[in-house]
Amino acid sequence: MKLEKLTEGILFSHPVEESDRPILAGIRGDEFTLIIDAGNSKAHYQEFETALANQAFPKRNAVVLTHWHWDHIFGAASATGPVLAHRLTREKMMELKGYEWTDEALEARVQAGTEIEFCRSCIVKELPSPRQVAIRIPEIEVEDSLIVDLGRTRCVIEHIGSEHAKDHLIIYSEEDRVLFIGDILFVELYDGEWYWTPGKVERLIDRLLSYPAEWVVASHVYPVQSRAAFEAECAWIRWIGEVVEATDSLEAAKRMIGEKDPQRAEEGMGMAGWFFEGLKREIEKIDK
Ligand SMILES: [Zn+2]
Numbered sequence: 177m178k179l180e181k182l183t184e185g186i187l188f189s190h191p192v193e194e195s196d197r198p199i200l201a202g203i204r205g206d207e208f209t210l211i212i213d214a215g216n217s218k219a220h221y222q223e224f225e226t227a228l229a230n231q232a233f234p235k236r237n238a239v240v241l242t243h244w245h246w247d248h249i250f251g252a253a254s255a256t257g258p259v260l261a262h263r264l265t266r267e268k269m270m271e272l273k274g275y276e277w278t279d280e281a282l283e284a285r286v287q288a289g290t291e292i293e294f295c296r297s298c299i300v301k302e303l304p305s306p307r308q309v310a311i312r313i314p315e316i317e318v319e320d321s322l323i324v325d326l327g328r329t330r331c332v333i334e335h336i337g338s339e340h341a342k343d344h345l346i347i348y349s350e351e352d353r354v355l356f357i358g359d360i361l362f363v364e365l366y367d368g369e370w371y372w373t374p375g376k377v378e379r380l381i382d383r384l385l386s387y388p389a390e391w392v393v394a395s396h397v398y399p400v401q402s403r404a405a406f407e408a409e410c411a412w413i414r415w416i417g418e419v420v421e422a423t424d425s426l427e428a429a430k431r432m433i434g435e436k437d438p439q440r441a442e443e444g445m446g447m448a449g450w451f452f453e454g455l456k457r458e459i460e461k462i463d464k
Contacts, residue, residue, distance in 0.1 A: 177189055177223040177224060177226075177227040178190065178227075179202075179224075179227050179228070179231060182201075182352070182354060182391060182393070182400060183352040183353075183354060183391070184352075185203060185204040185328055185329060185349070185351065185352050186201060186202065186203055186204070186349065186352050186354055187201070187202050187204075187227075187228060187231055187233065188200065188201040188202070188393065188400070189201075189223075189224050189227070190398055191395065191396045191397075191398050193396075194298075194301060195216065195298050195301040195302035196216060196247045196295075196298035196302070196396070197215060197216050197220055197247065197302070198213055198215065198216070198247050198248055198358075198359075198395035198396055199213075199393060199394075199395050199396070199398070199400075200212065200213050200214075200215050200220070200221070200224045201213075201356060201393060202224075202228040202233050202237075203326060203329065203331060203349050203352070204233050204234065204326070204328060205234065205326025205327050205328055205329070206234075206326065206327030206328055207234055207236060207326075207327060208234045208236035208237055208238065208257070208326065209228060209233045209234050209235075209236070209237040209238075209326075210237065210238055210239075210240065210324055210326060210331055210347075211224070211225070211228075211237050211238070211239040211240070211255075211257075212239075212240060212242065212347055212356050212358075212393075213239070213240075213241060213242055213248045213249075213251075213358070213395065214239050214241060214248065214249055214250070214251035214252035214255055214259065215247070215248070215250065215251035216246060216247040216248070216250050216251065216298070216299075216302050217250050217251055217302050217303055218250070218251055218253055218254035218310075219251075220250075220251050220302070221251025221252070221254050221255060222251075222254050224251075225237070225254075225255075225256065235256075236257060237255075237256065237257040238257045238258050238259070238260060238316075238324070239252060239255045239257060239258075239259045239260070240259075240260045240261070240318075240324075240333055240345065240347060241259065241260070241261040241262075241265055241314060241345075242344060242345050242346070242347070242356070242358030242359070242360075242395070243262075243265060243340070243341035243343050243344045243345070243358055243359065243360075244261075244264070244265045244268035244269060244272075244341060244343055245295075245341060245359065246272075246295060246299060247295075247298070247395075248358070248359075248395070249261075249265075249269060249272075249311070250303075250309060250311075252311075252312045252314065253310035253311065253312040255312070258314075258315045258316055259312060259314040259315055259316065260314055260315075260316040260317075260318055260322070260333070261314035261316070261317065261318065261343075261345075262317070262318050262319070262335050262343040262344075262345050263317050263318070263319055263343075264342055264343035265314065265343040265345075266313060266314055266317055268343065269311050269312075269313055269314070270313060272311050273311040273313065277299075277303075277307055277308075277309040278305070278306070278307070279300065279305050282296045282299060282300070283296070292365055292366060294365070318333055318335060318345060319335065320334070320335055321333060321334045321335065328351060329349045329350055329351030329352055330349075330350045330351070331347055331348065331349050331350070332347070332348045332350065333345055333346075333347050334346055334347075334348070336360060336380070336383060336384075337360075338360045338361070338362075338376070338380050339363065339364040339371070339372045339373065339376060339377075339454070340359050340360060340361075340362045340363060340364060340365070340372075341359065341360070344358060344359070344360045345358070346358065346360060346384070346387075348387050348389065352391075353388060353389055353390040353391065354389060354390070354391045354392075354393060355384065355387045355389035355391070355392050355393070356393045357384060357392060357393065357394050357395075358394070358395045359394070359395050359396065360380065360384070360394075361377075361380065361381070361384070361394065361410075361413075363450045369453045370450050370453070371450050371451075371453035371454040371457060372450050372451060372454045373451070373454035373455065373457075373458055374417030374418065374420060374421050374451055374454065374455065376454075377413060377414070377417055377451075378414060378417065381410045381413070381414060384410075385406075385407065385410065389403060389406075390402065390403050391403070392406040412437075412440070412444075413447065416429075416433060416444055416447045416448055416451060417451050419432050419433060419448065420448050420451040420452050420455065421451075421455065426448060426449060426452045429448045429452065430445045430448055433445055433448055
């Protein structure tokens with residue numbers, strides 16, 4: 177597995193779109209390594225751990241899971257050190273532990289609405305049938321925040337949560353000035369139409385930008401973003417949210433987005449659709 181150097185103390189692997197492998201990262205300490213996310217299979221995790229050891233990162237390690245989604249946790253079963261996760265991540269993993277993972281069981285869950293087709297299709301690519309999925313319950317539970325002192329750097333682990341996953345943690349390495357945000361800045365996927373809500377996204381962005389990070393690592397975004405690139409992306413997302421809030425029809429919002437930024441029109445219009453759905457749900461909730 178090819179690793180890329182982000183700072184003197186951080187190496188990361190590339191995301192794989194086809195099977196939805198997220199970026200995995202290693203933060204080097206004096207005595208041990210903190211690994212961000214366990215990946216979408218035992219093989220994914222093992223390839224990464226081996227590649228880190230080949231780069232002389234300390235073999236003793238601990239893994240922190242950003243959130244409960246399969247692509248971030250399936251590899252935990254082969255981690256050699258302890259695994260840390262938020263309380264809600266652990267609860268969700270206890271639920272997943274009781275599931276069957278055969279093609280039939282996955283298909284049945286998609287039909288029942290407890291699994292989504294996007295994940296099912298990626299699971300079968302990463303783990304062809306017959307598949308074994310072992311869910312390992314993390315040994316260490318995080319509630320609000322935790323500091324892991326690696327000697328060379330301190331890592332702040334904080335529970336922020338988002339519409340994508342209520343349990344979501346972010347990890348900030350102080351010496352490296354790198355913030356790992358996982359999938360936190362993405363939509364809710366598991367409840368019908370994908371959505372997010374302008375006000376919530378706004379507050380989330382403020383919170384993420386409050387860290388003095390020079391680099392921001394999102395699990396499925398490559399290349400890794402500099403602070404300037406991340407700020408520009410956030411400004412664009414915010415603007416789309418504002419456009420949707422200010423117009424009363426999705427069509428009108430899409431028109432404005434297409435006129436202002438033709439190059440990213442398609443992406444922007446998709447995002448507008450998610451914001452529109454989020455607002456619709458918010459209004460429905462108030463009406464109830
Ligand atoms: Zn996710």
